[in-house]
Amino acid sequence: MDTESKKKTSDVCPGSKDKALGLNEVKQKLTEARGPKYWRTLDELAQTPEFEEMLHREFPRHASEWTDKASRRDFLKVMSASLALAGLSACTKQPLEPIVPYVRQPEQLTLGKPLFFASAMPMGAYSVPVLVESHEGRPTKIEGNPQHPATLGGTDVYSQSSVLTMYDPDRSQSAMFNGEARPWADFVTAIRPTIEKVRANGGAGLRFLTGATSSPSFVAHMRELQKAFPQSKWYQWEPVNRDNVYAGAAAAFGQPVETVYDFSKAKVVLSLDGDFLTSGFPGFHRYARQFAAQRRPELKEQMLRFYAVESTPTNTGGKADHRLRLKASEIENFARAVASQLGVGGAGGSLSGEQQKFAQAVVKDLQANRGRAVVVVGDSQPAAVHALAHAMNAALGAAGQTVFHTDPIDANAGAGKVDQLKTLVGEMNTGNIELLVMMGVNPMYDAPADVNFLDAMNKVATRVHHGLYFDETAKFCHWHLNGTHYLESWGDVRAFDGTVSLIQPLIAPLYGGRSEYELVSVFLNQPDMSTFEVVQRYWQSQPGAGDFNTWWRSALHDGFIRDTALPRRTVAATGAVPPPQPTQGGGFELAFRRDPTVYDGRFANNGWLQETPKPMTQITWDNPVLLSVATAKKLGVATESVLEIEVEGRKVKGAVWVTPGHPDDAATVYLGYGRDNAGRVGSGLGFNAYKLRASGTPWIVTNAKVRGTGETYQLASPQGHQSMEGRALVRAATLEEFIKNPAFAHEMAEAPAPGLTLYEAYEYKEHKWGMAIDQNSCIGCKTCVVACQAENNIPVVGKLEVKRGRHMNWLRVDTYHEGTAENPKTYFQPVPCMHCENAPCEVVCPVNATVHSTEGLNDMVYNRCVGTRYCSNNCPYKVRRFNFLLYTDWTTPQLKLLNNPDVTVRSRGVMEKCTFCVQRITHGRIAAEEQNRKVADGEVLTACQQACPADAIVFGDMNDKDSRVSKLKASTRNYGLLEDLNTRPRTTYLAAVRNPNPELES
């Protein structure tokens, strides 16, 4: 990078050493920091070596501070540390504190009580309906919306972490012209002549590039704009797109339709790389809930059976009863074979013995369950496979039973995203484009490698970029306009079933951003029209039910607009299936995947997501190159050795992660890493897989070359060891065994009788809290981990500290493999604190910092803790986390606003751990007591439980015999982890039960 661009990348949080806490103070600081003054200081700063160092640092700032060499930052940290320690120690004199009342207090606000607002988080064309918790105007936590038909209250890692992105100090702070901060007004005046110029010839020189959208009001707004500029064009680009899905549907039905599954009626599911249990798959939330419900072994023979044919091992495949590992390119062949055996799709491909056996069993099972079978295909599979799946589903009578079709959610599903981008680039290259406006896209980073977007851009006279970050694309634009986060602005968006949610702002734009709507309004000569007006005007124009205001209020209150789900359509399968394409040169195969945590890279600067161990691999802060054990051996590489991957002359280097269950002679690379301008957290992590990705082969490359470089690169995984060492940790059986012996779990380890202890037993008069986790339901998606982090102010420690074994997550999802490295069984085990009845940690703490509460909780008293770490040593579950250094950011004002005020912010030298969300218990109890009643079952939900899309975690009062948790604990599958140690954990597990097909079990 040239120093010029460095200065731009360094558009970091101004006033980040600010101590003020009030929202207003913070905002003021930020405004002060903007403008010439700030830039002067930055330029000065740019000379200093620390500054250079900060730009070049390999690890994000949260991490880099923990390297042993003390730096300038450290000193500031230390200063604030002493402050923090004072806060926690209680043996220092308290400084005087101001208290600042409102001038006019909003009616619905009660100081000290949070408010919840319904909204929705857009993800491309789809969305996650949410309830946002707000404390005195600060959004602090995202919850699912249980009323919403599309998600049934589930969330995912992206929505849970979105609140951090909103406060992200690295977001761009102002509009910029050639990297110079300018007020928005300047842009409006400056762009005026250009607009008039393009208006002259009907907008022929005007192009818009946005992400995929389903927002009715925004689409309407754009249409209006296109009326004003008839010649202008609006293209959409998504690096992780559904082109294949719509193309497949078009092939099968003659039109691109949306495909929606209903697993609640399913008995047999065949997935062809269809990762419908992985965050980011449209419909993930509802599918996870329905799938888990159908997987209850209590259903006996009716229990759902799941066959997964997978290339890259995903947590979806981990839940499969039978998993066939195939190269991504071989799956089409397999699909054709199955299809032909089902009597559709013409000639079938030829299969190897093993595959043939698998296929036959699957076919038999599918046919045996006509009307209750589903074939699910992943977005990364070619259109042909989707077409085949539609044919198969039709043949299996699934259509109308377990598979439904609606009009596409994506407002512009007709043309593929890749084609749209290429068309745009073609037009740009003609040099006739005067003005290019890019909103929420980053093609300079994620455009296909064979599309030279930079050259094309240089042929465009005026380039405008609108987005949350001053990113790779913004760098090359004349104007960058800082956008608004969905928590900061109005809007609307559809869920995967079409239901529209209104997006309402929880807070005024923290960094003074402007929404896309406002940008478009500028072109409509209505620069002062607010987003709210645009959105409301659109819905007023719609045929609403009765009085608009009541309608509007109820829509806002519910978080969705009733009866806006797209009508189900019956489409006739044409039966036409594209013929097999000859795959180019059978070289080494490469599969591209969206990253399970940072998605396509848009969340790269989110520390929570970076530190969330990725499902299956458990890697944090990086994107590995996945190889099978055999292939790694063949290439003479091992985990952490650097591999050079070459595709048509384009080369990247990435670190290997040897992965059980990965197909041989193939590698998987994840998109979304190797960013230059993501921010201080996300820049410079991993490698950029987009460099290998060509427009023709977006998901699968079959002519790659790989070679070990002999270098090594450290990958940080909090779970280095994924074998159970023959210990009965996750207890599992087959359905057959379970039906024969429902209590199998108890015969796998002895559980000492209660009372085998020298201390007298506790008695619980009021409540007796407990948790039950169904390992059959858990899909290992990690949503609970992020939810816990958000709820409990858990700090981000950075890659280096994770590598050192100091990650702070209170709740982890242990992932174990069992069986062969080629085709292992996988188990997910969420491990929070067990709140043991005989807690080993309690007796060894010298200062009573961890004690047994009268409701059975194992309290952790931070202010009492002196940090001997004895409790952690003595905890057999190793759920305790220690602040070895000052991990919490006590200096960045925005991040202080993010904190949950009901949970103590921990400082250095203090042990912490899962509290069963004691703050929620307390609130629930107090609320109940004030109404002179007992806490009702389900009134107190832990953060992990509330976030779980699969409803795998149940918390409640074990004294109440009718509570859900008591019922689950009464189940024969219920057992305690390491219960033979006589710790008597009150978090217990329901044993996993698989439902294998006897024909394949051998």
Place this chain on the structure above:
Amino acid sequence: MEESQEIKDSVRLERLLPGQTPVLVPGHSFGTVTDKIVGIVLRRPVTLGWLVGFAIVFGLLNLLGLAVVYLVFRGTGIWGINVPVGWGFAIINFVWWVGIGHAGTLISAILLLLKQNWRNSINRFAEAMTLFAVACAAIFPLIHTGRPWLAAYWLFPYPNTMGMWPQFRSPLIWDVFAVSTYATISALFWFIGLLPDLATFRDTAKNPWARKIYGLLSMGWRGSARHWKRYESAYLLLAGLATPLVLSVHTVVSFDFAVSIIPGWHATIFPPYFVAGAIYSGFAMVLVLAIPIRAFYGVKDMITDRHLDNAAKVMLGTGLIVAYGYGMELFFAWYSGNGFERFMMKNRMFGPYAWAYWSLIIFNVLIPQVLWLRKVRLSPVRLFMTSIVVLIGMWLERFVIVVTSLHRDFLPSSWGHYVATRWDWATYIGTLGLFLTAMFLFIRVMPMITIFEMRMLLPESRVAPEEVAAHD
């Protein structure tokens, strides 16, 4: 007066086995003994060798200072510890130093009660060694905590405005009491034993300041019969008090581990095996100090080969008990039939830290067997080397116990690895600096050998019963 009587008798009735060197080479008189020991401090000039040595160890002491200051500013994260390995060098060093601290009191108290008069010439600096070792040890329990300032306050919670008290079920609390008691008693014992000699210094010193200081320290000792009577009873009482402590301290320290549930810690053999190990390393340290000192200060006639021989024998004995301890651990792991225990033992012997386990076996069990040979016991150099080996071995023992037990416990998902950082090493080496600095100063300003007890070894001191009777 019986006790003192017995002591005198024991001295008088000393019989030398054939070929055994006496504990005090003949040819000394009251005068020469006093003169020689006093001379080392009061007349001998500060030698270059002493200065250089002191400079080095003082440098190391400053390293400790640096390490601790940095620790307080940055937090325990500067060390290699993590989850699951929550304890590292700090606790290893603590146990190691406390162990070393056992020899002194053992020699001065237990051997006194056992009437081992050969102790007389080595007990003084052995006690000093004990004090300094305990001082080094005492640093760690405090600084290894996340918030030392609070740890100090809440383990001794006065003034207490919280209505909260420490938790007495925790072995760490027992530790605090055990070690502090031990330190107090040892200090008293040492100081009381010093009184007569300090008086001697006061009387012989020329320098007025020296006279004043020694005078103040000797607390008006005039050596009257009354003083001696009081002294004898006090000394014996303290010896009686100190004796159980020698056993209790390391027993309690071993509880830190034995009381927990971690495989490799949770073992009933720990108390005896820790105490033996402590004495083992303690005597090793005594020899490591005694051998050079007697060479440099030419007191071979007072610290004779007889002493080395006896110390070596004690080492051999305790060493064998320790070896038995290792054997028992192995046996338990197998006999308990507990999968976790068995895995732990396998992991110790063949896991990532196998090097530590096997070198521990070599250093602590195999090499020390040379002590069976009289040739080795009587050769200062060989003995010195063996002692060093034992000291390293005992440190490794604690490393193996702490690290290998923790890094792979119950849930494979949480297994980890421990690597010491440069700050771990700095702290450890720093305490060596503290220890040696104190030793250097002690030798310069205090009688490192008990004058009056040496005199009691002289034939002249052997009074006839009738004289004794006349005294009373």
Place this chain on the structure above:
Amino acid sequence: MNTIAKASIVAALLLVGGLLWAALQMQRSPYYTYAGVAKAQPVAFSHQHHYTGLGIDCRYCHTSVESSSFAGIPPTKTCMNCHSQIWTNAPMLEPVRESFRTGKSLVWTRVHDLPDFVYFDHSIHVNKGVGCDSCHGPVDKMPLTWQHASLQMEWCLNCHRAPEKFLRPSKVQGSDENQIFNMAYEQPTTAKPVVLPDGQKFTDQETLGKYLITANKVRSVADITSCNTCHR
């Protein structure tokens, strides 16, 4: 020498004892706890005047005391409800008017400031029969407000370990005033018994407290001294 030596022993003991005593005094001193120290405020607001003088109920300003953890500090609007009518140009009220004009909040100095790791909830205390003055002292006699109690943990535990010593009924016979907010409420004595609306008569706090514990369903002492009652 001899005497010096002996003296040194005594001196050492005295020194240690003295230091400990000093620390004890220090720890509980108003300098340290702020107890009884009136803090300077932008506007010299007098609870005495507004409560005793004008008879305004606590809840007129501290609106959320019965429903929220935070009793609530009145917005400028609340002041202006009256002061837009009376004392409309009293110089001492200028900051209030200015705040109302400019929309900039008044910045008061917090009087009762618990450490950040302590979670106190007003609503539950008020609902269970803890009167304002039990913790806040004679606010009705405070021209400038000061903190009445030390707010140290031992002080909290005084009540949490023996709530019966402090609880009071919300309603008593012959008065429709809520006694929780009645600064003049007095604990029952044989001379001045407390009579509940249903006619029950109590002549000593002990029995009244015990009765209220059951009546108000106050959780057991073990419950309310569990760490998570105040720390999370």
